[in-house]
Amino acid sequence: MTEQQYMVRIIGIDPGSRFTGVGIIDTAQQKIQHVHHETIKCGNGDFPDRLRIIFEGVNELIKQFRPNEMAIENVFMAKNAGSALKLGQARGAAICATVVNDIVVHEYAAKAVKQAVVGKGGADKKQVQYMIRLLLNLKENVQEDAADGLAIAICHANNRWAQNRLVSNNTSNWRKF
Template structure:
């Protein structure tokens, strides 16, 4: 069994989700969101780092999977998102985690079956796959989807001893 931490980075809200997976079956451990207050970016980045470090210390994942930056219409938003990703990645790397990155399209394809899926479809499929009592909020659902994407990737199957056939 592999414990995976999925991250949906954001400078205002960062989603996280932890699952256990054998590459075929996955089970929910925990999920949530980090709501970041204040206008100054540096303290929010520090909070992402410290709060994700606490999640890592508490749940002891073996790997972190994170959503790659997409090209936003607003360059300032893209820069802030990139910095939030950096803070999250640093939290994982500082605790010895391997970090895998996935595009939003790849994540949606892995979880919903369509790279152009809507957020509501991702929420619904995450709930169904992990047998959750209700749909998680969007950012947490996206983080769980990132973890599930990693769980079903060929890298994970190979790492846990599965046979990868193409």
């Protein structure tokens, strides 16, 4: 059985200090199936309390759904340095909740995620929501942050598939020489 033939559960996280989007999918070969999505609402309280909500929320989802891998959006350069720092800390809380559960973390740029799901790196949130609904055959729209979490998970699933395909092709070609 090759790596492509077994199911992998991926948790995708779109970090934010007020709302953190989470999407969980199962993938095997080129098939993707929706498992769960939600938005962790951190509120307007003290910032350390919001980080704790992210950490505990992600940790609880990991214990409940037992993903094999995690994908998260990279920090982008925001116009406001304070916002970028808070986003980085929110990412850190989610990453810590993941690594304490011995799950490998993969990072993707926002443009790469949009490219993988919509087909263009400059897509807006409504386009991402629409494509998530189509790709996962969902009956209702998914909240923006949760849709972004699902998009990150799908981006990683596509990347896994492409890497596995490349490795198997390169190995078989290498053996021909």
